[in-house]
Amino acid sequence: MLKKLFKILPSQFKLQDQFIILLIFSTIIPVFIVGLYGIYSSSNILSEVAKEKMEAESTKEANKINAFLNGVSDDVLLLSKTPPIQGIIRAKENNGTDGQTNLSYNAWVGQLQILFTAMMERKPHYMQLRYIDEKGKEIVRVDSDGGNIKIISAAELQKKGDRPYFIETIKLTPGSIYVSPVDLKQENGQIETPFKPVIRYATPIVDSSGQKRGIVIANVFAKKFIDAFKEVNKQAEEENAYEGKEKFIVNQNGYYISHPLPEKEWGFEFQKEDKLDQDFPPEVTREILNKEKGFIDNGEYLFTFDRVDPSPNQPEFLVVLNKVPHKSVFAAVNSFKLVAFLIIILSLAVVLPLGFIRARQIVNLIKQLVNIISASIQQTFCGLDQQARIAGQQAASVHETTTTMDELEASCRQSTQQAKAATTAAQQALTLAEGGSQAVKETLEGMFILEKKVSAIAAQIVHLSEQANQIASISQIVSDLANQTNMLALNSSVEAVRAGEYGKGFAVVANEIRRLSDQSQKSAEKINVLVSKIQKAINSTVMVTEEGTKTVKTGLENAQKTDQAFAGVADAINYMVVNNQQISLNLKQQLDAIQQVVQAMDIINKGAQETAAGINQTKLGTEQLSDVALALKRMV
Template sequence: WYSISSSTNALSNLAKSELEEEVNDQAKNIVAFLNSINDDVLFLSKVPPIQGIIRAKAGGGVDQQDNSSYDTWVKRLQTIFTVMMQAKPYYMELRYLDEKGNEMVRVDWDGTKIEVIPKAQLQNKANRSFFTETIKLSASSIYVSPVELHREGGVIKKPYTPVIRYATPIFDSAGVQRGIVIANVFAEQVIKFIRDADLAIKGEEAFLVNKDGYYLSHPNPKKEWGFELNTDDKLTKDYPKHIAQQILRGEQGLIDQGTNKLISYYKIVPNAQQGQPLFVIDHVPKGKVFASVNSFKILASLMIFVSLAAVLPLAIVRLRQLVNLIKQLVNGISTSSQEMFSTLEQQERIAGQQAASVNETTITMDELEASCRQSAEQADAAAIAAQQALQLTENGTQAVGETLKGMSTLEEKVDAIAKQSMRLSRQTNRIGDISELVSELANQTNMLALNASVEAVRAGDHGKGFAVVAAEIRKLADQSKQSAQKINVLVSQIQNEINSTVMVTDEGTKTVKTGVQIAQKTAQAFTGVADAVNNVVLNNQQISLNLKQQVDGIQQVLQAMSTVNKGAKETVIGITESRVGTEQLKQAAVELKRMV
């Protein structure tokens, strides 16, 4: 009877443990999936095309920082959304809305093809709850909608398509709210974790309910989506009220009192700030769990009574034969126990090696995940650095443009100086000619004054006064000649200086033209550098996205390796326990042999 009781308790505890583990595994798969969506939405909100669209929109259609057009940035964001959908086909819609709720970029996936929605079909979603709730949030915060059925024009679309939305606000470089990024996700992927769960216990059923107890997944599809289809199928209808309340108010647990079922549940909270939890529930009828236990108890009891009834009348006659038989059995058990012990010992060693190998593999995958995550962070940093380099290149291009304008202005001024110098040279030549004429006139005046003096001498006393006048005229003529000579010297010096100025100006003109050509080449080089850096930015964004996908894949492998590692450890423990049991059986056989 003690053995029967022990077996009953062991089977009960095993069933409870399996039920709890299955619920925990289902819940953890859902949490991992929802966390990956959370990370993807934050990643998409930080890609450069969104800020490029904001700047281009503010700049009248051109990004003043990048010189890219609004349409160019839109196409880049559409490309990123498309790549994300190709890599993860559970995204139904990816959108960027501005601060007024207008759809700026939208890419859809219906399960068969990806479609970039043209500008003419984009809509305003300012009155939708997902926009009004998300626009209130701070940077890097996430809005998560309830799981609900997809609607078109306010009408539930058939066949039913469950959807959940993740959104985050967008801010520009000045911290001003500039809209939201939102992802519509096929929630069927979440429900599949429940529907496709590998239920180990016969008669076991799995459910997924929302915070109000309505079924999102149920073995009977007619009970699903009661809150959308206006039916009253929910948890409180199928469970006692206190059991339903215990589940909806709890975190996780096992219920085996007050009901004819074993019930295990686990609470999932996609967003702690919003309070829209989901509950994973597995239950199995107690009759299914304990059917084998009850059968075992009945069979064992019958065997005991039948054995007693058959053996007691023949006990005296068959006692010696029984003792001999027991001896043979003990010898066989002893031999078999020894062989089993050796085999189990070898299996334990092999299982231990396998567990160690699995553990090493898990450690290696952890390191690989950390390496990929670090590479993704470095790729993000490289993209940011490239964006900064692009900004510096644009500043350089602008500075070269301003230099080019200045050189052009300088060239015009130098040309003006050269022309003015040539005009001045011509006027100076004219002054020289006039000065020569003045000198010639002074010589002629001097000769006339000399002739007048001679005539005045001839005239005697009557010509004395005229002689004085002639002498003064000759002095003035001499002074005029000297002044004309000085003017000629100055004109000659001025002409030399003007000629030097013209030569220097000509050299300056050539230098300015050379500078203009160099500046033009520099501007062209900066334009090429800007294009190259822009390509680097896009490539780094793609690399970052690919590395992020690798990290997600490695995380899934790590989950699988963790499960394998756990199984390997449990195998080692089981073999060890079997070895200990075999050793005990061997000792019992030896003791029994000694007794008989």
């Protein structure tokens, strides 16, 4: 039903109308449900409260009546066991004198009268106390009208042997109680006025041998407990516990003993049918008269009842009955119904206009949202197409990248092998560089020795040059000395010439000296020439030595540089070996990374394909969303 309704609503009503309908339902139904639940709960609670209260009242009133009647029963049993009654019996059997006490019959009668009078003075609810013998004749009778007590004289005593209470009581076993129905007191067959409700309690009397010798009977003003019951009813009306509440006392036949309307009371005494089944449904009457106690709700009235049964062995009993109109108990519920109805009306009067305004606002907002969604869907379509193209391009790029990475992987493998080969060659070059470095070191040591020897030669040459210079100096001195000697010889020759003969020998000597001087000069010149040559040779040698020293120094420096170069080469080759090893390791790591990249590219390729598929699905979903937006737009 609801499913069909929700299918019909979108096609038959605009969204605004649907909002209003839903608003009405969402307002009325919850309030209606809460109201029904409140009424139901309140009804149950009020019913339980009324039931408990009424049952408690019925029980309390029945207990009061029972307590009153039980007191009468105890008094009657007490009177039956008093000594005056047994004295009367003994005196009557012994010709008017009690053989045990020697008291006369009349003395015992007087004591019994005194006892009855004292009882009635103490308890004024007794109307009449009597002792009737086994033949039904009244022996002692004391009457009371509730204020005045009267001892009935012997002449006024009557025979009651034909009365039902005597006949029924004399049949009982000793200690048993007869209780008469509650009725109106009659005198000489006529009902006394004003009415005097009476109930009789009687018990049989037996002598010492167990023979029945009559009965003790007490007539009790039933008005005592009836008026007390009515007084409670009047107080309840004044308290206004429940409007229209009524209380009744009925007998076992349903006749009213107590009724708010006095004319309905004592119908059985006046042959009237004013009884329970005339006023209430038969099933209510049957339940009240057949059960000990109970509670009845017939929809119109609530009833509680409790039985008063003074003598369970007899059919006579009384029922205390409370009746409360259903509407009186549930007046609060009816008020709640009215309030709930007013709340619903006020809620609708307040909520529906607000809901209508809010529905229009929501519908306008939905229209704006639908327009925005439609525009967004169009943009999304364009974006999805572009994304689909981009996804295809990405897939192609990923494929190309994957191919490139495969080639790079192969190149990397080849580079790794080449790096390993370069590492091996570098290690061999390192070994050769280390050998060359050792040879350079040995050469360097030889160059150091050569430098020292060249330096020594240079020193010797310098020393030789100095000596040659000294020789040149000495030769110059010799040459000068030869020149001077030649000059002196020349001068001597001149002087010898001048001296003549005496000077010839000196001239010869002077000539010889001049010849020797010339020879010395020539020898000095030769020595100078030789010394010049030697100096030139020495200078050449010095120059050569200096050049050699320079060359040695240059060679030494070159050897040192070569040694440093070889050391640098060795370090470079060692560094190259380490770098080649690192390059090899890096290439291996690159190879692993390339493999991971290839795997990642495969995953990206699959993701790109899935993205393309997802974009297609999104495109389909967007188309469906567009259809929904158009449908919503039509609904709005």
